Amino acid sequence: MPKRKKTEKAGFIDSARVYLKAGKGGDGSASFRREKFVPYGGPDGGHGGKGGSICFEAASGLNTLAELAAHPHITAGDGGPGKGKRMSGRGAEDIRALVPCGTLIKINGRLAADLKKTGDRFLAAKGGRGGRGNTAFKTKFNTAPKISEKGEPGDELCADLELSVLADIGLVGFPNAGKSTLLARISAARPKIAAYPFTTLNPNLGITCHKGESFAVADIPGLIEGAHKGKGLGVTFLKHILRTKLILHLVDPMGFGRSGPVDSVRVIRGELKNFHPEMAKKRRIIIVTKADLPPAKEVYGQLKKKYKKDVIFLISAVTGVGITPLLDKIIALLPGLKEPEIYKTDDGAGPKALHKPARRGFNITKLDDSNYRVAGVALDKILAMTNLSQPDSLHRLKRIFQLIGLDKALKKTGVTAGDTVTVSGKVFEWSDEDSRQPHKKSKFAYKYKAVQTARRRR
Ligand SMILES: Nc1nc2c(ncn2[C@@H]2O[C@H](COP(=O)(O)OP(=O)(O)OP(=O)(O)O)[C@@H](O)[C@H]2O)c(=O)[nH]1
Ligand SMILES: [Mg+2]
Numbered sequence: 032m033p034k035r036k037k038t039e040k041a042g043f044i045d046s047a048r049v050y051l052k053a054g055k056g057g058d059g060s061a062s063f064r065r066e067k068f069v070p071y072g073g074p075d076g077g078h079g080g081k082g083g084s085i086c087f088e089a090a091s092g093l094n095t096l097a098e099l100a101a102h103p104h105i106t107a108g109d110g111g112p113g114k115g116k117r118m119s120g121r122g123a124e125d126i127r128a129l130v131p132c133g134t135l136i137k138i139n140g141r142l143a144a145d146l147k148k149t150g151d152r153f154l155a156a157k158g159g160r161g162g163r164g165n166t167a168f169k170t171k172f173n174t175a176p177k178i179s180e181k182g183e184p185g186d187e188l189c190a191d192l193e194l195s196v197l198a199d200i201g202l203v204g205f206p207n208a209g210k211s212t213l214l215a216r217i218s219a220a221r222p223k224i225a226a227y228p229f230t231t232l233n234p235n236l237g238i239t240c241h242k243g244e245s246f247a248v249a250d251i252p253g254l255i256e257g258a259h260k261g262k263g264l265g266v267t268f269l270k271h272i273l274r275t276k277l278i279l280h281l282v283d284p285m286g287f288g289r290s291g292p293v294d295s296v297r298v299i300r301g302e303l304k305n306f307h308p309e310m311a312k313k314r315r316i317i318i319v320t321k322a323d324l325p326p327a328k329e330v331y332g333q334l335k336k337k338y339k340k341d342v343i344f345l346i347s348a349v350t351g352v353g354i355t356p357l358l359d360k361i362i363a364l365l366p367g368l369k370e371p372e373i374y375k376t377d378d379g380a381g382p383k384a385l386h387k388p389a390r391r392g393f394n395i396t397k398l399d400d401s402n403y404r405v406a407g408v409a410l411d412k413i414l415a416m417t418n419l420s421q422p423d424s425l426h427r428l429k430r431i432f433q434l435i436g437l438d439k440a441l442k443k444t445g446v447t448a449g450d451t452v453t454v455s456g457k458v459f460e461w462s463d464e465d466s467r468q469p470h471k472k473s474k475f476a477y478k479y480k481a482v483q484t485a486r487r488r489r
Contacts, residue, residue, distance in 0.1 A: 201272025
C-alpha cells in the first residue's frame with residue numbers, strides 16, 4: 032500500500048475534515064472463447080478487479096493532522112475491467128492514511144474509531160467489488176450467458192478526524208509556571224522555554240524513563256482565569272490531557288498577574304472542572320516550581336497548610352532539586368491509575384456497522400398520474416451493477432424487481448402500461464407483459480437462476 036506523502040509545512044493541527052472516495056470495482060466481461068477448431072467455446076469473460084479501499088492507520092512519529100488537513104480529498108483507484116480468456120481485472124491498491132496515535136474518527140457525528148496504538152487501523156471507505164464476468168452466470172440451462180456485471184461503486188463519505196493526544200501525565204498551570212522547563216528536564220523533548228507568558232502555543236509530548244519505567248508527559252499552553260470562557264488561549268488544548276491518568280499542577284511561587292500562587296490552585300481546578308467533569312476526578316499532584324528562588328519555600332508551606340489532603344512537591348527544574356522524589360512518586364502511582372473512558376465506540380458504530388449489507392426494501396413515490404419514483408439503498412447498488420446495454424442483463428433486472436416484490440408494490444400503487452417508473456435514477460416504462468413470457472420454453476431455468484441471484488445478493 033502506498034504511503035501518503037508528508038507535508039513540508041506541518042504546524043500543529045488537531046482536527047481535520049476529510050473526504051474519502053473509495054475505488055469502484057472493475058466491470059466484468061461478457062466474452063466467448065473463439066478459437067479455431069473449438070466450436071461453442073463457451074463463456075470466458077473474467078471478473079473485474081476490486082476497487083481501492085481507504086483506511087486510517089495510527090503511526091508513531093506523527094503528532095499532528097496537518098498533512099490530512101492540507102490534503103483532505105483522498106481518492107482510491109478503480110479496479111481494472113475483466114477481459115476475455117477468463118482474465119480478471121487488476122485490483123486497485125488500498126490507501127493507508129497515516130494519523131497520529133490518539134486520533135478519533137467520527138462519521139456522521141458518531142465516533143467510529145479511536146486509534147490508540149501504533150498500527151491500529153480503521154477501514155473507513157470500502158472499495159467496490161469487481162463485477163462478475165459471464166463465466167459466473169453459466170448454468171446448465173444457460174450455457175452461453177451474455178450477462179456481465181458492472182463493478183460495485185466504492186464508498187463515498189466525509190470523516191471528521193480529531194486528535195486527542197495520548198499521554199499518561201498532563202502538566203497544567205498558569206503561564207510561566209515552568210511546565211515546559213519540567214518537561215525538558217524529565218524527557219528528551221525540547222519545547223520552547225522563555226520568561227514570558229504563553230511561550231507554549233501547542234501541546235508538547237515527551238517520554239520519561241525513570242528506574243526502568245516509562246510514561247508519556249504532555250505539556251499544554253498555560254491556563255488563566257476565565258479560560259473556559261475563551262480567555263487567553265482558552266481550554267481547547269485541555270482535550271489533549273483529557274485521557275491522562277494523572278495531572279501535575281505546577282504552581283509558580285511568584286504567582287501570575289493578579290493571582291497569588293496559593294490562589295492559583297483554586298483557579299486552575301475551577302477551569303479544569305468547567306471544561307470536563309472527568310478532569311475533577313483525576314488524581315492530582317501539586318508542584319511548587321522554582322525552588323531555587325526565595326519565595327518558593329514559603330509558598331510550599333502555605334499550600335501544605337491549605338491543601339492537607341493533597342500530595343505536594345517542591346522542585347526546581349533548573350537545579351534538579353526534588354525531581355527524583357517526584358518521579359518516584361509518579362511511578363508508584365501510575366500502575367494503580369486507569370485511563371478514563373472518555374470516548375466510547377461500543378455503541379454499535381464501528382467498522383462492521385459501517386459496512387453492513389445495504390438495507391433491503393424500497394420506497395415508492397407517486398409523482399403524478401403517470402410518474403413514479405422508486406428509491407432504495409439495495410436497489411441503487413443493483414442498478415449500478417447492471418449493464419443495461421445487455422438485453423439479458425435487463426431481463427435479469429426485471430426478474431429481480433419481480434422477486435423483491437417491486438412489481439406487486441407498483442401494481443398496488445396503481446401503475447398502468449405506459450407509465451414512467453424511475454428506479455434509482457434510471458427511467459423505465461411500465462408494461463403489463465410478464466417478464467417470463469419471452470422465455471416461455473426455459474421458464475423454469477430463468478426462475479431458478481433469478482432466485483439464485485437474488486439469494487446471493489441478500
Ligand atoms: N529559577 C528558575 N527558573 C525557572 C524554573 N523553571 C522554569 N523557570 C523559568 O521560568 C520561565 C518560564 O518557564 P517555562 O517552562 O517556559 O514556563 P511554562 O509554564 O511552560 O510557560 P508557558 O509555556 O508560557 O505556559 C523561564 O524563563 C524558565 O527559565 C526553575 O525551576 N527555576
Ligand atoms: Mg511552556
